[in-house]
Amino acid sequence: MLLLLLLPLLFKGILCPGPSPEAGHVLGSHQLAGEPLSFHMIQIFSFANHSWVNTQGSGWLGEVQTHRWDSVLGTIVYQLPWSRGNFSKEELENINGLLQLYFNGFPQEVQAYSSQFQLEYPFVIQISSGCTMHPGKAPEAFLNGAYQGSDFLSLQGYSWKPSPGAGSRAQNVCKLLNRYRVIKEIAKNLLGDTCPRLLACIAAAGKSELERQVKPEAWVSKGTSPGPGRLLLVCHVSGFHPKPVWVRWMRGEQVQPGTQQGEVLPNADRTWYLRVTLDVAAREATGLTCRVKHSSLGGHDLVIHWDGYPVLLILICLAIMVTLVMLIVVGPWFQKQSSNWNVCSPQAPSLAFPTGPNIQEPRSLGNQLCLAQKSWMKNRFLKKVKISLSKL
Ligand SMILES: *[C@@H]1O[C@H](CO)[C@@H](O)[C@H](O)[C@H]1NC(C)=O
Ligand SMILES: *[C@@H]1O[C@H](CO)[C@@H](O)[C@H](O)[C@H]1NC(C)=O
Numbered sequence: 380m381l382l383l384l385l386l387p388l389l390f391k392g393i394l395c396p397g398p399s400p401e402a403g404h405v406l407g408s409h410q411l412a413g414e415p416l417s418f419h420m421i422q423i424f425s426f427a428n429h430s431w432v433n434t435q436g437s438g439w440l441g442e443v444q445t446h447r448w449d450s451v452l453g454t455i456v457y458q459l460p461w462s463r464g465n466f467s468k469e470e471l472e473n474i475n476g477l478l479q480l481y482f483n484g485f486p487q488e489v490q491a492y493s494s495q496f497q498l499e500y501p502f503v504i505q506i507s508s509g510c511t512m513h514p515g516k517a518p519e520a521f522l523n524g525a526y527q528g529s530d531f532l533s534l535q536g537y538s539w540k541p542s543p544g545a546g547s548r549a550q551n552v553c554k555l556l557n558r559y560r561v562i563k564e565i566a567k568n569l570l571g572d573t574c575p576r577l578l579a580c581i582a583a584a585g586k587s588e589l590e591r592q593v594k595p596e597a598w599v600s601k602g603t604s605p606g607p608g609r610l611l612l613v614c615h616v617s618g619f620h621p622k623p624v625w626v627r628w629m630r631g632e633q634v635q636p637g638t639q640q641g642e643v644l645p646n647a648d649r650t651w652y653l654r655v656t657l658d659v660a661a662r663e664a665t666g667l668t669c670r671v672k673h674s675s676l677g678g679h680d681l682v683i684h685w686d687g688y689p690v691l692l693i694l695i696c697l698a699i700m701v702t703l704v705m706l707i708v709v710g711p712w713f714q715k716q717s718s719n720w721n722v723c724s725p726q727a728p729s730l731a732f733p734t735g736p737n738i739q740e741p742r743s744l745g746n747q748l749c750l751a752q753k754s755w756m757k758n759r760f761l762k763k764v765k766i767s768l769s770k771l
Contacts, residue, residue: 415511416441416512416589417440417511417512417578418438418509418574418577418582419438419439419521420506420508421435421436421438422448422485424489425503426500428500432490434450435448435450440578440585443459443585443589445462448478448482453475453483454475455471455475455478461581461588462581489504497548498526503526506523506525507522507523508534510571510575510577512575512578518571518574518575520574521533521534522570530545531549532552537563537566539552539556540553591620592621592675593650594673595618595619597614597615597616597617598683599612599613599615599685608661609659609661610664611657612628612656612657612658612667612685613654613655613656614654614683616652616671617650617651617652618651619650620675624651624671624673626640626671627670628655628657628668629668629669635667637659639657640653664685664686665685665686666686667684668682668685669682671683
């Protein structure tokens with residue numbers, strides 16, 4: 380059981396070919412503004428009964444999923460072209476073999492120990508293990524285990540510690556694990572040394588993906604009213620990469636304290652989506668804006684005005700007024716002018732088509748057509764304006 384628990388760490392030992400003295404340099408050169416970078420593997424084991432378990436596994440470089448475990452075929456699925464790093468076919472086959480052993484063996488061990496540790500079906504075990512590189516610091520290793528969705532144990536200073544509040548069951552499991560010194564040694568090597576090298580290796584390959592900058596789109600909408608006289612303002616921000624983003628409802632430069640942020644959710648195209656809401660009194664909604672800060676925007680925040688609608692209305696009204704005035708005042712003048720110098724038909728002064736007496740006939744015909752067209756347009760427009768005004 381003990382070795383099997385560490386197998387996901389073991390596979391890292393053979394991943395990155397050869398020592399990589401420049402690992403730190405490679406990482407440092409493309410880390411996002413001092414963000415720590417990590418590689419971690421997530422394993423989820425759902426035990427339905429003594430004979431049935433569902434297994435899920437995935438590998439992540441920061442927030443980018445790089446690998447998935449196909450538990451039916453028993454193989455690694457490489458999610459991105461560079462997920463293989465630059466490892467040989469043989470090395471990848473070895474890793475796959477180890478993972479097969481782990482994903483088959485670990486649940487069997489758990490089933491065998493289930494009565495000793497009073498594990499009650501159905502239950503779920505989640506394990507997250509990997510390493511983190513902080514710029515300018517020694518790499519940090521981690522392994523966290525959860526039972527039934529709550530923290531259960533972790534590896535700290537290369538010994539197993541029960542999580543606070545995990546109870547005597549976690550203490551007993553840790554006691555058992557801590558009896559094996561060799562496991563601690565393996566963990567020390569793999570997590571403290573090999574994993575950071577692996578991280579550098581994959582991070583170098585996935586550099587462009589990690590640095591991919593995609594600008595967010597933002598729009599606002601009205602959510603389900605939280606109560607009479609109140610509005611739920613919803614700001615949607617979508618299609619951005621990388622994941623870190625700052626979205627707030629603001630009045631001028633003032634962040635509105637009631638801003639509620641949802642979870643950043645993945646889109647299918649490896650970009651992200653976020654929904655940020657604000658519950659306000661309907662009459663206080665005017666003047667609010669949704670402000671978005673993201674690395675892809677280069678300091679030019681995206682600002683969406685909530686009261687875009689009234690402003691638009693005012694503009695439409697203004698446009699209608701101006702057009703009406705034009706039609707009434709300028710219209711007759713334009714009509715008069717156009718009979719002399721018609722832009723509508725092809726007899727505007729032109730050198731290419733010298734006019735002669737013969738062209739008189741078609742010109743007046745053209746004029747009539749043109750006038751008819753204009754009055755038709757004017758009528759149509761006036762009708763439209765009337766409809767719009769009655770709607771207002
Ligand atoms: C175990 O659980 C699975 C999935 O829920 C079910 O299909 C199966 O019949 C169960 N087997 C036993 C022996 O209870
Ligand atoms: C694999 O990639 C790393 C980092 O980019 C590089 O240092 C190393 O030489 C490569 N190894 C092979 C075998 O190509």
